[in-house]
Amino acid sequence: MTPQPPIAMLAELTHRCPLACPYCSNPLNLLTRDTELSTETWADAFRQAAGMGVLHLHLSGGEPAARTDLVALTEAAVQAGLYTNLITSGIGLTPARLDALEAVGLEHVQLSLQGVRAEIADRVGGYRGGFDRKMALAREIAARGLPMTINAVMHRHNLDDLEATIALARDLGAARLEVACVQFHGWAARNEAALLPTRAQTDAAKATIAAARRRLRGEMAIDFVPPDYHSDYPKACMGGWGSAGLNVTPDGRVLPCHAAETIPHLTFEKITDRPLAEIWYQGAAFNAYRGTDWLPEPCQSCARRDIDFGGCRCQALALAGDAGATDPVCSKSPDHHRIRARLAAATAPDADADTAFVYRR
Amino acid sequence: MQMHDRPFLPRGVRLHHDRVRGVTFLLAPEKAVPLDDIGLAILELVDGKRRLSDISAHLARVYAAPEADVAGDVSEFLDGLRALMYLRAAP
Numbered sequence: 048m049t050p051q052p053p054i055a056m057l058a059e060l061t062h063r064c065p066l067a068c069p070y071c072s073n074p075l076n077l078l079t080r081d082t083e084l085s086t087e088t089w090a091d092a093f094r095q096a097a098g099m100g101v102l103h104l105h106l107s108g109g110e111p112a113a114r115t116d117l118v119a120l121t122e123a124a125v126q127a128g129l130y131t132n133l134i135t136s137g138i139g140l141t142p143a144r145l146d147a148l149e150a151v152g153l154e155h156v157q158l159s160l161q162g163v164r165a166e167i168a169d170r171v172g173g174y175r176g177g178f179d180r181k182m183a184l185a186r187e188i189a190a191r192g193l194p195m196t197i198n199a200v201m202h203r204h205n206l207d208d209l210e211a212t213i214a215l216a217r218d219l220g221a222a223r224l225e226v227a228c229v230q231f232h233g234w235a236a237r238n239e240a241a242l243l244p245t246r247a248q249t250d251a252a253k254a255t256i257a258a259a260r261r262r263l264r265g266e267m268a269i270d271f272v273p274p275d276y277h278s279d280y281p282k283a284c285m286g287g288w289g290s291a292g293l294n295v296t297p298d299g300r301v302l303p304c305h306a307a308e309t310i311p312h313l314t315f316e317k318i319t320d321r322p323l324a325e326i327w328y329q330g331a332a333f334n335a336y337r338g339t340d341w342l343p344e345p346c347q348s349c350a351r352r353d354i355d356f357g358g359c360r361c362q363a364l365a366l367a368g369d370a371g372a373t374d375p376v377c378s379k380s381p382d383h384h385r386i387r388a389r390l391a392a393a394t395a396p397d398a399d400a401d402t403a404f405v406y407r408r
Numbered sequence: 409m410q411m412h413d414r415p416f417l418p419r420g421v422r423l424h425h426d427r428v429r430g431v432t433f434l435l436a437p438e439k440a441v442p443l444d445d446i447g448l449a450i451l452e453l454v455d456g457k458r459r460l461s462d463i464s465a466h467l468a469r470v471y472a473a474p475e476a477d478v479a480g481d482v483s484e485f486l487d488g489l490r491a492l493m494y495l496r497a498a499p
Contacts, residue, residue: 052428130424130435155420155437178495194420220422222493268493297475312465325439329437355424 050328050337052100055292056129057269058089058307060106060120062297065138068161069238070200070229072305073109078084082298086116088319090123092295095323097127104129109297112139118147123150132157134198137184138177145187146240156188157225160199163211163376175408182219187218196223201252202242202274203394209255217267224267226256228274232306232361237405243393249277278387279398280351281358288336288360293327301326303333306361310370314381315371334362336371345379409460409481410492413497416456421494427432428442436494456498460486 053289062077080128084092093104094184111117112135124131124253132155133148158181168233169180174398197216209226216224228249231239244252256271263269285292285304294302299318302308313332327333335341339352346357357363358374366375366389367382375382409415417423421436431455432448434441438441443451448472453463464479471478 055438074440098427098428102433102435103438104428105438120458128424130440132437157437192419194418194437220417225438264491266492 049367050289050333050391051291052087053096053291053293053327054101055103055105055293056092056096057105057107057292058092058120059108059110059294059296060089060114060117061109064108064110064136064407065113065174066110066136066161066177067408068171068200069173069235069406070171070202070242071234071407072230072232072310073407074233074306074314075327077109080370082181083114084297084299084319086119086123088299089120089314090127092299092318093120093124093129095318097129099324099327100167102130103132105132105134109135110136110139112137112144114132118144118151119146121153122151130154135159136172136177137181138169140184142187145184145193149193153193155194155196157196158185158188158221159199160197160212160215162205163215167208171204171260172210173199173404174407182293187221194223195219195221196225197221198227200224200227200229201244202229203244203248204242206244206252208246209252213255213259213263213267213269217263222267223270225270225272225358226252227272228252230272230275230362231365232309234407236365239389240393241404242261243276243390245394246277246390249274276358276390277374278376279378281355281362281376283355284359284362284374286358287338289333290337293333301330303336304359304361307332309361311371327392341371345377346373349379409486409497411461411464411479412459412460412497414456414496415463415486415497416452417451417454417494418496423448434489434494436492439492439494441494446481447485450471453483454486454495460497 062073078247119273133155134157136159161171165178169175199212229242260269289303299320302315302396315332316326316330342357346352358376360370363372363374364370368383373380375385423432424435425432431442464475464482468475468478486495
């Protein structure tokens with residue numbers, strides 16, 4: 048079966064970032080500035096992506112505003128015909144820079160939110176004053192009428208503020224709120240015990256989201272990524288491996304998902320070595336877990352086979368030691384006890400004593 | 409959606425004809441909705457000037473269908489998009 052063209056490309060323009068979030072999903076070893084792709088190489092990648100059917104481009108990082116050529120990169124993406132979204136913490140963006148981004152056709156901004164008060168937000172981000180700067184920038188974005196999503200990254204330390212988070216996103220003028228519960232890839236794995244929410248928090252969050260969706264229908268759209276350790280079934284990571292999206296790292300490696308480099312037996316090709324379309328359609332890494340033929344039992348005969356595609360490969364590797372195994376989040380996985388053990392250890396009543404963040408610095 | 413409402417696509421939402429797939433998409437923040445011929449025919453008339461009644465009357469003529477039926481279908485389609493924030497309406 049011929050794979051479909053990708054819908055979305057995540058361009059990780061840089062790994063540099065002023066924040067030090069304990070939940071950072073970037074790899075343990077960050078790429079340095081001297082390894083980053085040039086403006087022209089990125090522009091060529093955007094044109095290749097558009098030519099092969101990519102519709103959405105997400106300019107991400109690290110903090111993409113750390114790239115001095117962000118406006119030129121955005122302009123190149125818009126000219127390639129891509130729907131261009133900037134994923135930012137807001138730190139490093141000024142009103143003048145926003146004006147320039149708007150002038151070249153930036154279509155949407157996704158602004159991350161670490162908390163609803165300076166005290167918690169700055170503690171999570173490890174950046175004093177970050178919350179106040181972010182709020183000021185959010186109002187600059189809204190004043191321009193630039194469409195904005197607030198991406199609230201949530202975990203044990205801020206999930207109880209979910210109602211206030213929804214209210215803040217409304218107050219800031221966001222047309223969309225993404226409530227993204229932390230996933231434990233990259234650096235975040237070091238902070239799993241400190242960040243895992245409790246079962247009670249997870250159940251309360253689901254109820255709060257359901258009620259808010261009804262209440263705010265037509266006023267603000269809400270997407271919810273629940274904490275999957277508490278789920279019965281795994282998430283359909285990336286909508287299926289090599290099915291809908293691709294990531295490009297700051298030095299040009301093309302990945303089927305953000306954390307794919309943790310899978311040691313896969314080799315990832317660079318956009319500077321091979322055309323993007325060949326990497327997508329013919330690359331060994333993209334074909335390794337594409338479709339459902341490779342799936343083991345209990346997935347192969349499961350009614351959910353074509354719904355969740357066996358879950359997340361990186362999570363299967365991290366928790367079951369095999370990237371080709373059923374995601375241990377699944378209640379049918381023979382490794383599911385590992386999830387229960389992690390949850391029990393992290394959310395036991397006396398566990399709070401050992402939850403100091405390991406900051407990404 | 410009322411018959412006198414004038415629907416429009418807000419900033420950040422637009423039609424995009426994808427030559428690779430031969431399909432027109434409604435592109436919105438982090439979403440891409442493939443449109444069938446009817447959805448496309450409706451959205452091509454959504455410009456913030458035409459009222460729902462104008463759009464329905466036009467499509468009823470083109471498709472030789474009863475205007476009341478068309479208005480119901482168009483209204484349902486546009487209300488669905490409005491709930492997702494892909495569409496707004498001016499009075």
